[in-house]
Amino acid sequence: MKRIYHVIINPVAGGGKGSEVAKKILSELTEHQFTYHTYQTEYPNHEAQLVQTLLEQNKLHGFPNDRPLGSEETFPMLLVIGGDGTLHHVVNQLHAYGANYPVAYIPAGTGNDFARALGLPDDPVEQFWQVVKTRLPKTLPLLSYQDQIQGDSQVFFNNLGIGLDGKIVRKTNESARKKWLSKWHLAHFSYLSSALVSLFEQKAFPSRIEINGQSIRMDKTYLCTITNHPYFGGGVAIAPTVSLEKAEFELVIVEKVAWFKLCYFAYHILRKKDFRSRSFHRYPAKKLRLVTTTPEETQIDGESIGARCYDLTIQLTEQAFW
Numbered sequence: 116m117k118r119i120y121h122v123i124i125n126p127v128a129g130g131g132k133g134s135e136v137a138k139k140i141l142s143e144l145t146e147h148q149f150t151y152h153t154y155q156t157e158y159p160n161h162e163a164q165l166v167q168t169l170l171e172q173n174k175l176h177g178f179p180n181d182r183p184l185g186s187e188e189t190f191p192m193l194l195v196i197g198g199d200g201t202l203h204h205v206v207n208q209l210h211a212y213g214a215n216y217p218v219a220y221i222p223a224g225t226g227n228d229f230a231r232a233l234g235l236p237d238d239p240v241e242q243f244w245q246v247v248k249t250r251l252p253k254t255l256p257l258l259s260y261q262d263q264i265q266g267d268s269q270v271f272f273n274n275l276g277i278g279l280d281g282k283i284v285r286k287t288n289e290s291a292r293k294k295w296l297s298k299w300h301l302a303h304f305s306y307l308s309s310a311l312v313s314l315f316e317q318k319a320f321p322s323r324i325e326i327n328g329q330s331i332r333m334d335k336t337y338l339c340t341i342t343n344h345p346y347f348g349g350g351v352a353i354a355p356t357v358s359l360e361k362a363e364f365e366l367v368i369v370e371k372v373a374w375f376k377l378c379y380f381a382y383h384i385l386r387k388k389d390f391r392s393r394s395f396h397r398y399p400a401k402k403l404r405l406v407t408t409t410p411e412e413t414q415i416d417g418e419s420i421g422a423r424c425y426d427l428t429i430q431l432t433e434q435a436f437w
């Protein structure tokens with residue numbers, strides 16, 4: 116089987132790491148005489164447009180799920196170089212077209228939470244060769260939301276966070292500090308400073324959850340995150356026992372409490388410890404409904420989508436990865 120690589124590159128991911136990683140991968144592709152085409156993103160969400168063009172030109176077709184190996188036929192490999200945000204836009208565009216097309220991913224972002232959850236190698240060249248040697252893509256659980264209020268839907272592979280982490284992500288992504296700190300691999304300081312400001316600014320808000328046949332009201336929701344794996348915010352293990360190996364996600368709700376109690380939560384989370392508290396809730400689920408009635412900042416796979424009220428249905432879907 117001959118593979119043709121369609122390589123989507125976000126050069127600005129990770130404060131320029133996207134461009135550095137792409138150089139290494141393109142040099143491997145050239146040196147080892149693979150057939151490839153490159154597509155560089157030039158503006159936010161351009162990656163979705165690039166996927167749309169590839170799909171409309173029928174360039175993504177026929178991965179060999181059921182074909183004998185060794186055939187002379189060629190097939191296209193979609194290879195994405197960027198961070199969680201880049202991958203998010205690519206996967207969403209594939210799903211919008213109903214194309215559950217397998218994606219190969221080389222992480223080059225700031226947080227790289229999905230790569231961390233998958234246990235991908237830190238060295239991009241090693242990850243590239245892992246992709247090359249993989250014979251069949253693996254299907255992983257993904258989450259999707261449908262919002263009755265805005266009438267929109269998206270898929271996500273990391274988490275969707277309403278409240279505190281939504282605010283932190285918006286502040287971090289808007290901050291000029293993130294860009295230059297990323298260059299020195301210190302982006303977590305930018306996240307930390309946004310987190311400190313957001314901890315004081317975020318107000319408690321009401322939420323209602325329908326989950327596993329129960330209806331739960333929370334009057335003092337502070338952080339509300341639906342997560343597909345343990346990590347958010349560049350390696351913070353908010354839900355250490357969730358796994359991509361299980362078709363089950365987790366809703367984590369932290370209520371607004373005194374600052375010393377928040378410090379206690381932060382201490383345990385940062386030490387990746389499982390702990391119990393009446394104000395820290397974790398609900399494993401396969402489907403849930405979440406209603407919020409005040410506009411709250413929201414992040415999805417580390418991308419800010421502004422402040423909104425929700426009537427969300429969250430459920431499992433899937434996506435194949437090489």
Ligand SMILES: Nc1ncnc2c1ncn2[C@@H]1O[C@H](COP(=O)(O)OP(=O)(O)OP(=O)(O)O)[C@@H](O)[C@H]1O
Binds near residue numbers: 129160197198204418
């Ligand atoms: N040329 C570009 N200029 C500005 N933004 C871009 C460009 N190309 C892509 N983007 C946008 O950059 C955003 C951030 O990308 P991404 O999340 O991949 O990197 P990151 O934020 O450094 O990494 P991570 O999410 O892993 O922390 C995405 O929303 C993407 O659409």
